[in-house]
Amino acid sequence: MILYSGVNNAMLDYNKNKKIFLYFIKFFIITCSYFCSNVYAVEFNLPHGVSSISRNIYDLHMTIFWLCVVIGIIVFGILIYSLIKHRRSAGHEAHDFHENTTVEIIWTIIPFIILIVMAIPATKVLKFMHDDKKPDLNVKITGYQWRWEYEYLGDNIKYFSSLSTPQSQIHNLEQKDELYLKEVDHPLVLPINKKIRFLFTSNDVIHAWWVRDLGIKKDAIPGFINESWVRIDTPGTYYGQCAELCGVNHGYMPIVVIAKTEEDFAKWLQEQKKPKQTKA
């Protein structure tokens, strides 16, 4: 009878473990499918963006993300398995030992190798982001409290880009539209498929020019020039903002970039030059 109840208990334990394990697998599959779905990609993940840099950043981010998922599954898998398998109620007793040189060497070397594996693609992306040699176009971007100034170097074009949301919307006298605090009077116009080098600086305090679809976030520092570059591959309008706490109107200095085809950009450039030619 005692033997029988022992077998019965073991069977119950086995069924319980199996149930817990199946719940864990279900949870894992649901989590993975959610993370892989478009909902996750649109709502929470980094955007693919429209430049070679933003795509490189996205790919690096996903590589590191999945590497972390694999590490998480292995570590938590072993942990949960050990907790269930070696629990006291199953008749196991805790071992009394500490300082195991072999284990310590293993748990130092494995993370070291993982870090090297992560550092290789990260360094490649960083190198790629810093290679701003041989640009087709140079644009100087200056931060002001609280607007941006864009200067097309060599083309004698220079203008300010300021928030264009009406004050009536800011003071709740009118309904806020879709582009509330995102719109500007003169957007930055750029050509697609051209290497554009940006030179960032500031006239007063530190600002940061951030357009996530282009994969660019650079500090604009007074008395200092920061550099970055982009090659946009899709025409469109891309929004960004100042990402440095730069004063009371920090939230009111958005960025709008309009990427045009090469022909349309050439036309726009000509139009910008026209008034100056007539004056001369």
Ligand SMILES: [Cu+2]
């Ligand atoms: Cu700012």
